[in-house]
Every structure is written in C-alpha cells, then in structure tokens.
Amino acid sequence: xxxxxxxxxxxxxxxxxxxxxxxxxxxxxxxxxxxxxxxxxxxxxxxxxxxxxxxxxxxxxxxxxxxxxxxxxxxxxxxxxxxxxxxxxxxxxxxxxxxxxxxxxxxxxxxxxxxxxxxxxxxxxxxxxxxxxxxxxxxxxxxxxxxxxxxxxxxxxxxxxxxxxxxxxxxxxxxxxxxxxxxxxxxxxxxxxxxxxxxxxxxxxxxxxxxxxxxxxxxxxxxxxxxxxxxxxxxxxxxxxxxxxxxxxxxxxxxxxxxxxxxxxxxxxxxxxxxxxxxxxxxxxxxxxxxxxxxx
Numbered sequence: 089x090x091x092x093x094x095x096x097x098x099x100x101x102x103x104x105x106x107x108x109x110x111x112x113x114x115x116x117x118x119x120x121x122x123x124x125x126x127x128x129x130x131x132x133x134x135x136x137x138x139x140x141x142x143x144x145x146x147x148x149x150x151x152x153x154x155x156x157x158x159x160x161x162x163x164x165x166x167x168x169x170x171x172x173x174x175x176x177x178x179x180x181x182x183x184x185x186x187x188x189x190x191x192x193x194x195x196x197x198x199x200x201x202x203x204x205x206x207x208x209x210x211x212x213x214x215x216x217x218x219x220x221x222x223x224x225x226x227x228x229x230x231x232x233x234x235x236x237x238x239x240x241x242x243x244x245x246x247x248x249x250x251x252x253x254x255x256x257x258x259x260x261x262x263x264x265x266x267x268x269x270x271x272x273x274x275x276x277x278x279x280x281x282x283x284x285x286x287x288x289x290x291x292x293x294x295x296x297x298x299x300x301x302x303x304x305x306x307x308x309x310x311x312x313x314x315x316x317x318x319x320x321x322x323x324x325x326x327x328x329x330x331x332x333x334x335x336x337x338x339x340x341x342x343x344x345x346x347x348x349x350x351x352x353x354x355x356x357x358x359x360x361x362x363x364x365x366x367x368x369x370x371x372x373x374x375x376x377x378x379x380x381x382x383x384x
Contacts, residue, residue, distance in 0.1 A: 089161045090185070095154055098184055112183035113224040122171075122192045122227040123262075127379045128325060129170050131163045131372075132357030134196035134230070137175035137215060140203040143362040144333060150358070153181070159361045161187050162368040168376030173230055173264070173355055175199060175215050194264055195221045197229045197252055198245065208278065209234055209270070210241030213248050218255035228262025230307065233297075235269045235290050236278070246297075253298030264355075266307040266327065267294035284313045291319040307355055310342045317348045324348070328356030335363050335371055339378055346382050353379060 090098075101108050135141070136150050143149035150156055160178070163169055164187055171192030172182065179195060182188050200212030211232055221229045231249045236242050253263040267290035269281040281287070287309070294306055305323045308316070317324060326345055332338050338359050345351055354375060363371040 089165070090154060090158045094185070098181065101184055108184060109180045112180065116183060116193075116225065117189040118225055119190055119192060119227070125170070126352075127382065128192065128353035129168055129376060129379055130173050130192060130194065130325070130353070130355045131160060131169060131171075131360060132173040132328070132355050133160055133178050133361070134173060134175045134199065134215075135357060137177070137196060137199035138202050139205075143358045144331060144364070149362055156361070157181055157185065159368050161185065163360060163372045164188075164191065166369065166372045166376060168379065169372060170353075171227070173357075176220075179226075193226045194228045194230050194262065195224075195226045197231045198248065201232070201234070201241075201245070207241060209236050209239045209245065211245045213252065218252055218259065218261075221256065221261060222259045226261075228264055228303075228305075229256050230264040230266065233265055233267045233290075233294055234278070235267060235293065236271065238272065246293075249294075250297040253304055254300070257298060257300050257303040261303060263298070263304045264307050264325070265294045265297060265304060267291060268309070280309075282309070282312075284311075284316055287311055287313075287316040288319040291316060295320045295322055305352075310345045314345060314348055317345060317350050320350065322350070323352045324350045325353050325355045326351060328354070328359040331359040331362065333364060335359065335374070339374055342375075342378060346378065 141148055141150045173194040175196045195216035197216050198211045198213040200214040201208045216229055231252055233249050256263040269286040269290045270278045271281050273279050295301055307325050307327050309329055310326050326342055360371045
C-alpha cells in the first residue's frame with residue numbers, strides 16, 4: 089500500500105516539515121463516539137518502542153518501518169478494525185500517511201522497560217503522557233503493568249500507572265491498563281505467570297489504580313480459566329500475545345474468553361501483522377469474523 093513515491097514523500101516530510109505532524113494531529117477526523125459498537129478491535133504496534141522487534145524466528149521482523157507501516161495500513165483498511173494502539177512515532181507516521189481518520193487511536197505511554205534490560209520491570213513513562221493525549225485529541229492511553237513481587241521496579245511503575253489513570257480519567261479518556269504477573273526463572277528471565285490466582289490478583293490490582301476506575305479498561309491475555317475474568321466489572325480487551333506460529337490455533341484460543349460478558353474485543357499486534365504466510369488482510373479478516381460471531 090505504500091508506493092515508492094508515497095514513501096519518499098513521507099521521508100521528505102520528516103526531514104523538511106516537522107510541523108506537518110502537528111497539523112496532521114489537528115486535522116484528523118475524530119470519531120464522535122470512539123466506542124460506539126458492541127465490540128472494539130484494535131491493532132497494536134507499540135512493541136518496537138521498548139526494543140521488542142522479533143516475531144517468530146526473525147529477530148528483526150518489526151525493525152523495517154516501511155513494512156510495518158504497510159502492514160498496519162493493510163489492517164486498518166478492513167472496516168471491522170476500529171483503530172490502532174501505538175507509540176508516538178508510529179501514530180504520527182500513520183497520520184502523515186493519512187491513515188487514521190475516523191479511527192480510534194490509543195497512545196502508548198510507558199515504554200521505558202526495554203525488553204531484556206536489567207531494569208525492565210521499572211517501566212518508565214517515555215511515550216505519551218496524559219496531557220499530550222488530550223492535546224492531540226487521542227481517545228485514550230495504554231500502560232503496561234508487569235507485576236513481579238521480587239522486583240522493586242514494580243513499585244514506581246505501579247505509582248506512575250495510578251497517576252496516569254487518574255489524569256486520563258480527569259479528561260474523560262480511556263486508561264487501558266495491561267496487568268501481567270511475572271516471575272523470574274533460574275536464568276533470571278521473566279516468565280509470565282499463567283495460574284488463575286496470579287492472573288486474578290493482577291486484575292484486581294489494576295482495577296483499583298487511580299482515584300477513579302470510571303474510564304479504566306483492562307487488556308488481558310486470553311486466559312484458559314475464565315474465572316480470572318470474573319475478578320472485575322471493568323471492560324476487557326483480549327491481547328494477542330506472542331504468535332504461536334499457528335494463526336488458527338491462536339484464533340481458537342481467543343474464542344472462549346471472547347464470549348465472557350466482560351470482554352469487549354481484541355487488541356492484537358504481531359499475530360495479525362506478521363502471520364506466517366504474510367497475508368495480513370486474511371489474518372485480520374479471520375479475527376474480525378471471530379468478533380462478529382460473539383453473541384450481543
């Protein structure tokens with residue numbers, strides 16, 4: 089979808105007309121009701137901002153920015169896709185490519201916990217803040233909250249996330265919180281804890297962040313035990329997670345939790361943007377069909 093001419097125009101604009109970014113934010117057609125439907129379907133593209141570039145066996149899959157933007161535009165071309173979750177650079181590139189009119193746009197806020205870094209759990213806010221989300225007329229902000237009881241880096245991330253939830257709510261904007269319980273294995277690598285108790289505990293901690301939960305949504309894994317989803321009344325979006333290499337198997341995993349009454353849709357990135365066969369449009373279409381099959 090991005091021709092050589094269009095790509096050259098983007099690079100030229102980046103170099104010669106930085107004020108074009110501000111104009112693009114201001115000129116974006118914003119949905120009157122961003123959450124107008126029964127479900128919400130977003131594509132996620134904030135992984136590169138924390139240095140997570142690999143997909144499957146390719147450690148540089150998301151490093152090619154032209155290919156990433158092309159895949160995002162392909163996904164956004166499907167009318168079932170409501171919008172995008174991304175870091176400022178990617179959101180601004182999509183704006184400059186005229187790809188975000190009438191779309192839901194969620195800004196990624198904390199990306200400082202670089203993948204594999206010693207300080208990964210101390211996930212500082214290095215992307216959008218609440219005021220920039222307001223000023224740029226975005227629809228909300230997303231924060232990653234990895235909980236590791238043995239790592240004091242959890243504490244500043246908890247505090248900063250609570251502050252962000254309060255600030256976004258003060259402007260009537262969605263705070264999308266992604267609470268994930270982790271532990272370190274024998275090699276000191278972070279491993280997601282997938283037992284019911286750990287996941288439910290993370291849900292309750294995230295639900296209580298900030299001075300109000302009125303505008304908080306949760307972004308959660310497609311859990312096997314649906315009792316985890318009973319731990320909150322907040323609206324839930326399922327995350328795609330790391331691709332298994334079998335898109336049909338991933339879709340099957342999403343099915344049962346999508347039918348839980350608290351679940352309102354999907355936020356999926358690499359699984360749909362980098363399917364094994366490279367056919368982004370078909371992968372997105374299959375996920376969209378899955379959402380359509382959910383009872384109202």
